[in-house]
Amino acid sequence: MAFISMSLTAQQASNQKLAVVDTENLSLSNPNEALKIGFLLLKSSDSDQEKAKNNLLIGKVYFIKSDYTNALEYLFKIKHTQDVLSFENNCELNLIKALIMRDLFLDKEFKSFLDLSKIYQAKIVDTYKKNYYKTYIELIELEVLLKSKISNKTYELLLRLYRQINTLQTIDKTILLKRYWQIKAKQTSVDNSLEESNTYYQKLIELSSQKPLDYFSHSYALIGYADNLFREEKYALAIDMLKKSLSLSEKLDNQYLQQVSSKNLVMNYLVLNDKANYVYYNNLYLSKLTQIENTEQEAVNTAFNLISQEKEELSAQRNKSNINKLVVTIGVSIMLLIVVFFYFNKTIAEKKRVTELLNYLEVTRNNMVNRYTEKKEAQKRSLIPTETEQIILNKLKKFEQTKKFTNKEMSLANLASQFDTNTKYLSEIINKHYNVNFNTYINKLRVNYIVEKLKTDANYMNYKISYLAEDAGFSSHSSFATVFKSITGIAPVTFIDLLKEDTATNTIKNIEYEE
Structure with missing residues (x-):
């Protein structure tokens, strides 16, 4: 009986893992359907570990939709991560949080979560997975580096990462190669090597068209390819690609990709003096722009609230742990315990007070509107005189x-x-x-x-x-x-x-x- 029970448990765990993998694959082409499966998996979760993994899964699907508010809500539902998630899952969790913070221009928080992912990556025992996440993190860091400047060091890093990716197995290799071709295509486009850039975008399109289908990377590649064609004054081809991108982004229910696709269509129709299509896609663009501005602000507020709440909970846990240790250490003397207890609480209150005063002093110095802030990303070509x-x-x-x-x-x-x-x-x-x-x-x-x-x-x-x-x-x-x-x-x-x-x-x- 015990053997049968163990076999059933192992089978259930295997089925759960397969369901999660299938849902992740589906999320790249039909995220709304993937969410339905994710919610069912979460509802049927029997343990804290399963709940944590399914919350991570749902957060990843929302991230693919660029629905950062919901993504953050589910990612931050995972409490006591070291107890319920493996080092590998913890690394992935903090990587997704970091990418969301980067997209919301919260640079300090981006670096903080990326550093956390590095800590967990270093603890992964499996050498293969350790190298996979190391390469993934380096690709993200490379994206940040490329937005500032190009150097010989950057080219050397690109070559090394390409070699690292080619040592991986098929599925993991495909995931990282798609990100690698994105970087190469964008970098060569910035260098005005448009023909070379188009080659990399074509590689990305081919990879994204393989099963499991990846509409996000496919749409991204079409937008980039179309931008190069626009610069080459091949407007008809650019429009065709942008319409395909718009169609894919609508299937993904990704407002950001829809907004970029419609915006670039507006630019092409403007040059062609096609008033009817210009008006149609401009209205679509403005509609998506308004939605994105509202959702971005909501996501920023959600990020600050959840990070603040998590810090308060961690602080409370540390305080509780310190008090318990204190009780054990000085339990011999009740009187001494009382003295230390009051001293401890007084110290916390004083530290809190000092922190509040420092925050107050910094408010007036640092939080006015920063005019003409230097843009961190390389500026796209502006059409504004x-x-x-x-x-x-x-x-x-x-x-x-x-x-x-x-x-x-x-x-x-x-x-x-x-x-x-x-x-x-x-x-x-x-x-x-x-x-x-x-x-x-x-x-x-x-x-x-x-x-x-x-x-x-x-x-x-x-x-x-x-x-x-x-x-x-x-x-x-x-x-x-x-x-x-x-x-x-x-x-x-x-x-x-x-x-x-x-x-x-x-x-x-x-x-x-x-x-």
Whole structure:
């Protein structure tokens, strides 16, 4: 009986593993169907380990859809990761988190999660898997390096990684080769070696067309290939590829790929002076752009909230562990235990207090809108005339000196209309010179407006948070609180309390804003 029970358990584990692999493969061509299977697997999970693996699976599927809010929700549901996941799974978990942070332009968090993935990669016992994840991490680091500059060192690294990839087995080799061809195609395109770049995009298309089908990489390759064709003035071929990309991205339900495909179609039809198709795809592009701006802001807020919550939980666990050790160590004397207990709690309170004060001091120095931030990614060729770009920049500067951004109805289309320009130009210029999207740009202006009011008008410190939210132009108390904390690092209530104490004690004076 015991033998039969063990056999059944082993069979169930094997079936679970096969189901997970099949779902991962399906997610590359039909993520919505893969999600249905993932939810069924999660519902039938019997152990914490199974739940953790299925949450990881669902998070990966949402990542493929570029639905970062839901991806983060499921990835952060995995608690006590070292207890429920292998080193291999932990490495993968932190890699996905890192890639999401990179796409949301959260560079500090990207590096933090990438470093965590390296720690777990180093602990993997299986040499083959250890080398696989080492190569995967190096490819991601190479992507970051290529966005800054090209050097002989970079070319040497590309060659070494290609050799490493060719030592792997078929499935893993295909996964990494697709990422490798993406990098090579983009790098040679930036170098204006368009024919060579097209060769790499074709390799990526061929790999993506093999089973399991990978619509994400296929769509990405078609977009890149079409961009090269546009530069070669082969507009008809570019349009054909972009329509295929749009079709694949719709099957993936990936808003980002749909937005890029429709945007590039607009550029091609504009050059061809095809007004009907230009209007159709421009409307589609603007619709997707609005959706992406909203979902990106939601994802950024979700990321900050989940990371903050996880840090608080880890801190609480450490404190609990320290207290337990303390009790064991000094249990001989109840009196000594009480003394140490109060001292311990006092120290924590003092550290927390110091941290809050330091955060407060940093708020006014570091969290104003950073004008003309250097773009971290290599800029794509801009179609905006230099004179037009400078006019819009000057208008933005004047706009920041007004209170128009506190209007709840303020939107990209609204401001573009005020500036006598189009949403595409305005969005691109804000992204290029401020390194943020339109929503984040407006939210930073609103938060800094309230910070100034709190510092210069004592009455504001006595107003309710709901009034401050309304005065700044936010739609609700909760959205104001979330955005305020994501930008400043502390909640508005905490900030006001510190400001009141500062005013009362008069210990901090003349803090300058560095705009």
